[in-house]
Amino acid sequence: xxxxxxxxxxxxxxxxxxxxxxxxxxxxxxxxxxxxxxxxxxxxxxxxxxxxxxxxxxxxxxxxxxxxxxxxxxxxxxxxxxxxxxxxxxxxxxxxxxxxxxxxxxxxxxxxxxxxxxxxxxxxxxxxxxxxxxxxxxxxxxxxxxxxxxxxxxxxxxxxxxxxxxxxxxxxxxxxxxxxxxxxxxxxxxxxxxxxxxxxxxxxxxxxxxxxxxxxxxxxxxxxxxxxxxxxxxxxxxxxxxxxxxxxxxxxxxxxxxxxxxxxxxxxxxxxxxxxxxxxxxxxxxxxxxxxxxxxxx
Numbered sequence: 001x002x003x004x005x006x007x008x009x010x011x012x013x014x015x016x017x018x019x020x021x022x023x024x025x026x027x028x029x030x031x032x033x034x035x036x037x038x039x040x041x042x043x044x045x046x047x048x049x050x051x052x053x054x055x056x057x058x059x060x061x062x063x064x065x066x067x068x069x070x071x072x073x074x075x076x077x078x079x080x081x082x083x084x085x086x087x088x089x090x091x092x093x094x095x096x097x098x099x100x101x102x103x104x105x106x107x108x109x110x111x112x113x114x115x116x117x118x119x120x121x122x123x124x125x126x127x128x129x130x131x132x133x134x135x136x137x138x139x140x141x142x143x144x145x146x147x148x149x150x151x152x153x154x155x156x157x158x159x160x161x162x163x164x165x166x167x168x169x170x171x172x173x174x175x176x177x178x179x180x181x182x183x184x185x186x187x188x189x190x191x192x193x194x195x196x197x198x199x200x201x202x203x204x205x206x207x208x209x210x211x212x213x214x215x216x217x218x219x220x221x222x223x224x225x226x227x228x229x230x231x232x233x234x235x236x237x238x239x240x241x242x243x244x245x246x247x248x249x250x251x252x253x254x255x256x257x258x259x260x261x262x263x264x265x266x267x268x269x270x271x272x273x274x275x276x277x278x279x280x281x282x283x284x285x286x287x288x289x290x291x292x293x294x295x296x297x298x
Contacts, residue, residue, distance in 0.1 A: 029057035031086040036062045037072045038093035043228040045096035052099040070202035073186040081162050092153035096226035105156040111215045114150040115223035126151030142221030150217050152203035164213040
């Protein structure tokens with residue numbers, strides 16, 4: 001069992017600023033529900049931090065048993081919405097984190113903001129950067145940046161995002177006859193691009209709907225998260241091996257350029273979008289209709 005407190009020397013950002021701590025104290029933990037869908041159990045490192053959040057006053061809902069993660073997220077989001085919570089904090093059961101980083105996201109007062117973490121065993125981050133992004137810096141010298149889509153492993157969302165989706169996208173309320181209404185906030189979707197249809201899984205589909213409603217997707221790259229498996233994976237070691245760094249910069253290139261010019265490999269491996277510039281603008285704005293019309297005429 002790994003104690004996250006022993007990993008500070010590996011670059012976890014400690015929250016030591018007194019002014020920042022004062023800001024954290026004014027946040028009401030009861031306004032934010034922590035949602036943890038899981039299959040097969042919760043990693044001990046994750047659950048230790050979840051229990052710490054509960055001691056801080058947060059309501060933590062650990063819910064398992066969903067064969068389809070999109071249905072699980074839709075149901076959990078709907079239940080939290082109708083329960084009246086002002087904020088939701090999504091945490092995957094295999095993501096290890098510092099409890100204070102939940103409050104760090106809340107303190108920034110963004111509608112949607114996440115922490116970045118790698119896909120286990122791959123040179124890939126569970127997010128997509130904005131088209132044209134040249135590099136992303138993580139750790140002590142990181143910052144809050146806009147990204148295109150976020151993974152839901154450490155994702156903060158305010159209530160009015162769900163409200164806006166319901167109203168502006170006219171999302172249906174399903175399953176009322178079973179006594180358990182469900183709104184498909186996280187239903188997967190297909191997005192047309194000039195290179196064909198792009199299938200968006202539940203978390204990216206949620207972000208796309210949010211963009212259709214005018215919201216930006218933000219990421220705090222100062223936060224270090226650990227994707228748990230047989231080894232610890234973080235943004236500086238997506239392949240779960242190698243040294244740890246306090247600050248780490250990923251240099252991104254378009255996959256159509258020479259991959260040998262970048263020691264980190266092609267941008268697509270780290271989540272850059274392989275779209276031409278016109279597609280990128282349309283997708284940023286969530287404007288499916290205009291792109292579909294161009295496909296029909298092209």
